[in-house]
Amino acid sequence: MNFEFHNPTRIIFGAGNLARLGGVAREYGAKALIVTGGGSVKKSGAFDRAVQSLTAAGVAYAECDGVEPNPRITSVIRGAQTARSQGCDVIIAIGGGSVMDAAKVIAAATFYDGNPWDMIHHGQADVHVPDKALPIITVPTLAATGSETNCGAVITNEETKVKSFIQNPLLSPKAAIMDPELTVSVPRNQTAYGVCDLITHVTEAYFNGIDSTPLQDRFAEGVILTAMQWGPKAIADGADIEARTHIQWAAAVALNGWVQVGTNGAYPVHMLEHTLSGHHDVTHAAGLSVINPAWMRFAAKTNTPKFVQFAQRIFGLTATSENDVSCALEGIDRFEAFLRSIDCPTRLSELGIDDALLETYARDTLQIIHDEDGNLPGRPPMSVADIVSIFRSAL
Amino acid sequence: MNFEFHNPTRIIFGAGNLARLGGVAREYGAKALIVTGGGSVKKSGAFDRAVQSLTAAGVAYAECDGVEPNPRITSVIRGAQTARSQGCDVIIAIGGGSVMDAAKVIAAATFYDGNPWDMIHHGQADVHVPDKALPIITVPTLAATGSETNCGAVITNEETKVKSFIQNPLLSPKAAIMDPELTVSVPRNQTAYGVCDLITHVTEAYFNGIDSTPLQDRFAEGVILTAMQWGPKAIADGADIEARTHIQWAAAVALNGWVQVGTNGAYPVHMLEHTLSGHHDVTHAAGLSVINPAWMRFAAKTNTPKFVQFAQRIFGLTATSENDVSCALEGIDRFEAFLRSIDCPTRLSELGIDDALLETYARDTLQIIHDEDGNLPGRPPMSVADIVSIFRSAL
Numbered sequence: 001m002n003f004e005f006h007n008p009t010r011i012i013f014g015a016g017n018l019a020r021l022g023g024v025a026r027e028y029g030a031k032a033l034i035v036t037g038g039g040s041v042k043k044s045g046a047f048d049r050a051v052q053s054l055t056a057a058g059v060a061y062a063e064c065d066g067v068e069p070n071p072r073i074t075s076v077i078r079g080a081q082t083a084r085s086q087g088c089d090v091i092i093a094i095g096g097g098s099v100m101d102a103a104k105v106i107a108a109a110t111f112y113d114g115n116p117w118d119m120i121h122h123g124q125a126d127v128h129v130p131d132k133a134l135p136i137i138t139v140p141t142l143a144a145t146g147s148e149t150n151c152g153a154v155i156t157n158e159e160t161k162v163k164s165f166i167q168n169p170l171l172s173p174k175a176a177i178m179d180p181e182l183t184v185s186v187p188r189n190q191t192a193y194g195v196c197d198l199i200t201h202v203t204e205a206y207f208n209g210i211d212s213t214p215l216q217d218r219f220a221e222g223v224i225l226t227a228m229q230w231g232p233k234a235i236a237d238g239a240d241i242e243a244r245t246h247i248q249w250a251a252a253v254a255l256n257g258w259v260q261v262g263t264n265g266a267y268p269v270h271m272l273e274h275t276l277s278g279h280h281d282v283t284h285a286a287g288l289s290v291i292n293p294a295w296m297r298f299a300a301k302t303n304t305p306k307f308v309q310f311a312q313r314i315f316g317l318t319a320t321s322e323n324d325v326s327c328a329l330e331g332i333d334r335f336e337a338f339l340r341s342i343d344c345p346t347r348l349s350e351l352g353i354d355d356a357l358l359e360t361y362a363r364d365t366l367q368i369i370h371d372e373d374g375n376l377p378g379r380p381p382m383s384v385a386d387i388v389s390i391f392r393s394a395l
Numbered sequence: 396m397n398f399e400f401h402n403p404t405r406i407i408f409g410a411g412n413l414a415r416l417g418g419v420a421r422e423y424g425a426k427a428l429i430v431t432g433g434g435s436v437k438k439s440g441a442f443d444r445a446v447q448s449l450t451a452a453g454v455a456y457a458e459c460d461g462v463e464p465n466p467r468i469t470s471v472i473r474g475a476q477t478a479r480s481q482g483c484d485v486i487i488a489i490g491g492g493s494v495m496d497a498a499k500v501i502a503a504a505t506f507y508d509g510n511p512w513d514m515i516h517h518g519q520a521d522v523h524v525p526d527k528a529l530p531i532i533t534v535p536t537l538a539a540t541g542s543e544t545n546c547g548a549v550i551t552n553e554e555t556k557v558k559s560f561i562q563n564p565l566l567s568p569k570a571a572i573m574d575p576e577l578t579v580s581v582p583r584n585q586t587a588y589g590v591c592d593l594i595t596h597v598t599e600a601y602f603n604g605i606d607s608t609p610l611q612d613r614f615a616e617g618v619i620l621t622a623m624q625w626g627p628k629a630i631a632d633g634a635d636i637e638a639r640t641h642i643q644w645a646a647a648v649a650l651n652g653w654v655q656v657g658t659n660g661a662y663p664v665h666m667l668e669h670t671l672s673g674h675h676d677v678t679h680a681a682g683l684s685v686i687n688p689a690w691m692r693f694a695a696k697t698n699t700p701k702f703v704q705f706a707q708r709i710f711g712l713t714a715t716s717e718n719d720v721s722c723a724l725e726g727i728d729r730f731e732a733f734l735r736s737i738d739c740p741t742r743l744s745e746l747g748i749d750d751a752l753l754e755t756y757a758r759d760t761l762q763i764i765h766d767e768d769g770n771l772p773g774r775p776p777m778s779v780a781d782i783v784s785i786f787r788s789a790l
Contacts, residue, residue: 001640002409007402013657014397212637215621215645222613229609242607245396249657250610258653262408262644 001213001262009149009256010175013249015241018179021050021092021139022057028135028174029090031060033083035103037067037095041141044185050094050139062086064106067095070156070163070277070284071102073117080109080116083134092137097145097197097284100138101153104171108133120155122164123367133170141182143234143248144194144285146201146255148176156278163278164368178252180244188235191247192342193285195231198251199224200288205265207299207306208379219259221313226250228314228338235342268378269295272387275365282351289344290351293336294394300328302380307331348394355395362387396608396657404544404651405570408644410636413574416445416487416534417452423530423569424485426455428478430498432462432490436536439580445489445534457481459501462490465551465558465672465679466497468512475504475511478529487532492540492592492679495533496548499566503528515550517559518762528565536577538629538643539589539680541596541650543571551673558673559763573647575640583630586642587737588680590626593646594619595683600660602694602701603774614654616708621645623709623733630737663773664690667782670760677746684739685746688731689789695723697775702726743789750790757782 012020025032032054034047041047054061064079083091083106093103108130109116118128138148147153151172156163186194202220209216227250233243253259272295273287300307305322311331312319319327336346345351362384366376375381382390407415420427427449429442436442449456459474478486478501488498503525504511513523533543542548546567551558581589597615604611622645628638648654667690668682695702700717706726707714714722731741740746757779761771770776777785 001644002412004405004407006405010399010401011656012399017397212641214624214641215617215648218617218621219614222610222617226610226613246607246609249396253610261406 003262005257005261006169007149007172007257009173011149011178011252012175013178015179015181015245017177018046018049018139018182019053021137021177022053022055022059024175024177025054025059025090025092025137026057028137029059029088031062031086031088032090032092033079033086033088033106034061034063035067035079035091035093035095035099035106036063036065037069037099039065040185041094044141044182046094046141046182050092062088067099067102069098070281071098072156072158073120074158075102076105076109076116076155079103079106083110088134090135090137092139094139094141096140096142097147100140100145100147101155103138104136104147104153105155105166107136108168108170110134117157119166120164121166121368122157122160122162130168130170136171136173138173138176139182140176140178140248142186142190142194143183143244143251144197146198146252148173148178149252149256154274161278162364162368163274176252178248180241180248183244183248184239184241186238188238189343191235191238192231192344193283194251195227195235195247195342196289196339196344197285198254199227200269200285200292201254202259203292204267204269205260205263206310207296207303208268209260209263209265213263216259216261216263217309223250223254223259224314232342266377266379268376268382271365271369271376272361275361276353278364279357279361280351280353286345286351289339290346290348290394291390293332293339293346294390296332296335297329297393298386298390299379300325300332304328346394348391355392358388358391359384361391398657400652400656401564402544402567402652404568406544406573406647407570408573410574410576410640412572413441413444413534413577414448416532416572417448417450417454419570419572420449420454420485420487420532421452423532424454424483426457426481426483427485427487428474428481428483428501429456429458430462430474430486430488430490430494430501431458431460432464432494434460435580436489439577441489441536441577445487457483462494462497464493465676466493467551467553468515469553470497471500471504471511471550474498474501478505483529485530485532487534489534489536491535491537492542495535495540495542496550498533499531499542499548500550500561502531503563503565505529512552514561515559516561516763517552517555517557525563525565531566531568533568533571534577535571535573535643537581537585537589538578538639538646539592541593541647543568543573544647544651549669556673557759557763558669571647573643575636575643578639578643579634579636581633583633584738586630586633587626587739588678589646590622590630590642590737591684591734591739592680593642593649594622595664595680595687596649597654598687599662599664600655600658601705602691602698603663604655604658604660608658611654611656611658612704618645618649618654619709627737661772661774663771663777666760666764666771667756670756671748673759674752674756675746675748681740681746684734685741685743685789686785688727688734688741689785691727691730692724692788693781693785694774695720695727699723741789743786750787753783753786754779756786
């Protein structure tokens with residue numbers, strides 16, 4: 001293990017902490033751009049409580065609402081224009097991953113005269129690396145993405161159908177205010193998607209990382225076990241604040257770097273899902289739920305011991321050896337069964353996707369990222385044929 | 396769970412990273428005060444390599460060497476005087492926990508004209524809270540304390556025999572350079588003490604924290620399982636860089652706040668050990684190794700379910716119910732057996748301590764910290780009689 005890790009985001013966690021937003025925002029600015037999504041935070045009253053807190057602290061605000069579930073670069077452009085024209089000096093994201101991701105890129109785009117799409121990795125010759133960004137405060141209303149405490153963002157270009165990412169330390173939120181009460185109104189299906197999303201965030205590095213990362217393995221397994229124990233409770237009773245608390249914390253931890261650090265893990269399932277939801281407007285986690293088990297069965301053939309460990313430690317299965325493929329596959333079946341038990345889709349047909357564009361998805365994904373051999377980074381690296389076979393197995 | 400967490404320390408981890416010290420130090424200052432201990436870093440060559448790196452980066456340095464295993468306030472005073480007289484603008488600690496702890500307090504004492512002992516909690520009416528400190532860089536040469544990435548320090552007053560602590564965000568290291576190669580020369584017994592130390596750091600919050608912290612429980616168990624798996628390898632073969640790597644990372648994670656966050660855990664075993672090693676110059680971890688199992692048997696009577704969970708998840712034992720006291724005690728026996736298997740002491744007599752001062756240790760500890768009922772904070776809170784009974788059970 002050889003790595004550098006720095007997560008400077010200040011975490012303010014616990015029921016009732018939305019009331020602290022104003023005081024925290026005042027530390028970073030005098031006028032906030034509040035970024036929101038489709039309006040659920042206004043229906044729930046969270047927006048009004050946030051504004052009350054800001055006003056009480058003497059923080060003015062402007063708005064960028066209507067950010068899409070798969071946030072579009074046009075929303076980023078719109079938000080940056082508002083931030084500039086309104087003289088905002090701090091960005092506050094109140095919403096789910098899409099809102100937080102858009103807000104992060106808006107924070108950097110405010111200081112960039114070109115098209116912010118230049119900052120998103122999409123196979124272009126030279127990516128524009130931002131050198132300045134407004135301070136960002138995240139207020140997640142959905143336990144899923146982990147975007148609240150990391151420096152990454154995923155943005156979609158609706159014209160080119162490309163969905164891709166940026167990672168830059170400037171996009172690390174200064175503070176994340178995580179108030180589980182805000183997640184109580186999340187509907188059952190979105191709650192389940194969040195559980196699937198957070199689990200997939202840790203399975204990626206767990207299965208695609210280097211060998212011999214024992215502590216990171218335990219951390220990843222801890223996140224998975226916690227999500228599988230408390231996720232169904234939060235899905236069954238949205239008002240269960242204890243379950244909401246544990247799922248929100250697990251979601252944040254799942255992608256703030258602590259679990260993955262040192263593993264050098266790739267994110268092939270995410271890369272494939274980004275292509276899918278770039279072409280079809282499917283929910284990110286629904287796409288992950290379909291692709292992940294299919295990918296696992298492919299990867300288990302080459303990285304069998306890690307899948308055996310997964311089967312043993314997550315599902316308590318017994319293996320005849322560290323290369324017991326049937327034990328590995330049984331663990332994957334159990335995982336897929338868990339996803340189905342929380343009503344997450346596991347077939348492309350459930351997403352309304354057929355086999356018409358399988359090779360296109362593969363080639364589009366490799367357009368965005370590939371290794372020196374032209375394969376999709378991961379364990380194992382995947383060719384177009386490999387990717388198509390995975391999609392085909394999930395039809 | 397309701398908490399605030401902020402760990403801004405930049406972690407640079409992996410074999411060979413000592414070479415980066417100069418470049419990193421240059422980001423924070425032009426003249427370093429290098430704080431070291433009894434000379435092992437000079438024998439091992441680590442000090443010379445550090446100086447080479449600093450010199451190559453144009454960073455001058457002064458020295459504060461000879462910091463004791465239980466760092467004394469007089470060493471802090473001496474270091475601060477040197478930092479002031481030599482015009483140092485960055486503090487670099489190269490050594491174990493005692494060296495890093497002394498360096499942290501030196502960083503704050505440099506800006507304080509009074510006696511730095513005023514900053515250490517020792518039951519005084521008003522504790523001096525530092526308002527400024529020099530930037531600190533830690534280079535741990537021992538996997539044990541976790542001090543490299545937290546804002547705490549423990550200092551001993553040799554006159555009053557009081558050993559106590561300070562915690563302040565200003566003492567958070569700017570960067571921690573963790574190079575497992577530096578730990579290869581750590582002798583067998585010190586390596587074992589480090590394993591005991593890091594495990595005790597997580598057992599404290601694990602057993603003394605609030606109920607329902609499932610993810611933190613998994614993290615703590617992950618640290619314990621990793622330490623118990625890789626510790627014996629590092630002890631058996633000090634040159635096993637893989638084992639050294641995993642133990643060093645586990646030691647850092649064990650006390651950087653990430654495992655304990657949200658648990659509101661108390662540290663009764665540490666408080667008791669500090670009193671012991673204040674009176675007798677015993678190695679911190681040797682004291683912990685004796686007190687922890689004895690304390691566990693006391694606490695298991697009231698917090699049985701957590702000790703049953705420990706027995707099940709760490710040692711794979713089977714329980715008849717969550718209140719299966721015999722299962723809980725069997726887990727503690729297994730843990731004590733592990734400590735003995737790595738040649739850590741488990742009786743006070745092995746430390747040359749008899750029953751002459753047991754009540755004094757108890758009263759001295761309560762002098763430093765006690766709840767509104769006059770008991771030592773923990774689960775359960777402990778009276779003088781409780782503490783004496785624990786010490787007596789470990790004679």
